[in-house]
Amino acid sequence: MAKLLYQGHGSYRITAQDGRIIYVxxxxxEGYDVPADIVLITHGHHDHNKLELITQNExxxxxxxxxxxxxxKHNSFSFNGxxxxxxxxxxxxxxxxxxxxYIITLDGVRIYCSGDTSKTxxxxxxxxxxxxxxxxxxxxxxxxxxxxxxxCAKLVGAKHNILIHVKPGALxxxxxxxxxxxxxxxxxxxxxEIELHH
Numbered sequence: 365m366a367k368l369l370y371q372g373h374g375s376y377r378i379t380a381q382d383g384r385i386i387y388v389x390x391x392x393x394e395g396y397d398v399p400a401d402i403v404l405i406t407h408g409h410h411d412h413n414k415l416e417l418i419t420q421n422e423x424x425x426x427x428x429x430x431x432x433x434x435x436x437k438h439n440s441f442s443f444n445g446x447x448x449x450x451x452x453x454x455x456x457x458x459x460x461x462x463x464x465x466y467i468i469t470l471d472g473v474r475i476y477c478s479g480d481t482s483k484t485x486x487x488x489x490x491x492x493x494x495x496x497x498x499x500x501x502x503x504x505x506x507x508x509x510x511x512x513x514x515x516c517a518k519l520v521g522a523k524h525n526i527l528i529h530v531k532p533g534a535l536x537x538x539x540x541x542x543x544x545x546x547x548x549x550x551x552x553x554x555x556x557e558i559e560l561h562h
Contacts, residue, residue, distance in 0.1 A: 365559050366471040371395050372535030372554035374412055374480070374501065374528055380446060381471045388466070388477050390417050393535055393554045400424050402443060406453060406479030407463040411532075432464040446470045451490070455482035457506050467493065473560045475499070476520060480529070482508040487519040496562055498522035501529035502544065510544045517546035524550040 369377040371393030378386040384401040389412040396417040403420070405413045405428040415426065425443065432439055432450035441448040447469040454460035458480045465479035467490070476490060476498040498520050502513035507529065517525040525546040531537040535554040542551065552558060 365561075366473055367557050367559055368475070368497070368552075369395050369557040370526075370528065370552040370554055374406075376499070376528070378468065378470070378475065378560075382445075384443075384446065385421075386446070386468065386470075387418055389479075390414050395555070402446065402448070403427070404448065404466050404468075404477070405429060406465060406477065407458060409480070412480070429462055429464050432466070433461065436461075438464065451476070451479075452484040452486040453479040453481035454484060455480070455507055460484075467495070471560070472562045473497070475560070476522060478516070480507050483512060483516050483519070487516055491519065491521040495520055495522035497524045497526065497550075497560060499526045499528050500546075502527045502540070503530055503532055505532055510540060514544060514546040517548075522548065524548050526550050526552055 367379045373392035374389045375392045376388050385398050386402040387400050388404045391411045391414045399419040399421045403426045407429045438450040449467040451465040453463040453465045466477045468475045473496045476495045478500045500513040501507040502510040527541045527544045530540045
């Protein structure tokens with residue numbers, strides 16, 4: 365069964381059933397001891413791309429916003445049963461020309477990684493994808509706040525909604541996550557790992 369380890373801030377690690385490891389926006393917390401097979405970077409800000417934390421397995425693929433947006437379109441990638449699709453991400457601090465989110469599909473589970481964003485036109489279309497887990501930023505300083513993140517959660521319609529990237533300079537803010545008014549809310553604290561179910 366696939367697992368997700370929340371490391372803190374915007375960083376998390378996904379382990380596929382076959383043991384392959386995906387890191388998303390490495391920067392915060394712990395849990396970088398397992399070598400990576402895939403690394404996904406949503407954009408170039410320093411708190412999302414600390415690649416030096418990670419040991420890469422031979423053949424590891426690092427996909428940054430540059431690969432994701434090559435050819436001025438949102439690209440998709442396929443790695444032996446792991447599918448990755450870049451999605452739109454944008455707000456007043458983040459240009460859609462240099463930022464993305466991702467949808468990761470593995471072991472029958474679909475995960476939406478919003479990246480640093482506010483509400484986008486594409487979110488309504490994502491509802492058709494039957495997302496199992498959606499991770500939304502919600503710090504209200506560099507991104508949308510919790511209220512807008514809850515609106516986005518309603519649009520995307522995932523089975524489980526997780527608030528991350530809630531307090532710049534800190535791993536997490538539990539009180540903020542507890543107050544978040546999103547449907548199907550799931551609170552995961554830094555260092556906590558959950559099993560992913562369809």
